[in-house]
Amino acid sequence: MIRAGVAVDTAERDKKGRAILAAKYTGMHSLRHFYASWLINRKEDGGLGLPPKVVQERMGHxxxxxxxxxxxxxxxxxxxxxxxxxxxxxxLT
Incomplete structure (x- = not known):
């Protein structure tokens, strides 16, 4: 999760010594970005695989x-x- 850039290490540890992570982005704006990425991602990766023009319309750009x-x-x-x-x-032919 840290590698993906969506979580940050709080420098705290749980009882088992594992890092306690916190969400890097929160709120409605991060939900909007998640929605856009879901629209764009390929179907085989769990998204809808929509073309850019459709994403533009759905996002209201x-x-x-x-x-x-x-x-x-x-x-x-x-x-x-x-x-x-x-x-x-x-x-060539």
Whole structure:
């Protein structure tokens, strides 16, 4: 959880000596970010796998740029290798 950046170590320990963690982000804004990530994540990872334009509409962003600036890193990338191979095959044949 700490590695994922969603929890912080409080420097306190429980009775078994394990670190007591606290949520790094709380409140409605963190719930909003969770909702957006659920909309974006692939279905096989437990999300809905929605395209950016639909996420923009559901989040109420005025532009797709806003959506991509905030959440662009969460959208899955296409397989560039397949695209490059197809382009190469089309150009060389």
């Amino acid at each position: 005025s532009t797709i740029t806003m959506t991509m600036d905030v959440y662009g890193h969460l959208f899955p990338r296409g397989d560039d290798a397949d695209e490059l191979a197809a382009a190469e095959a089309a150009l």
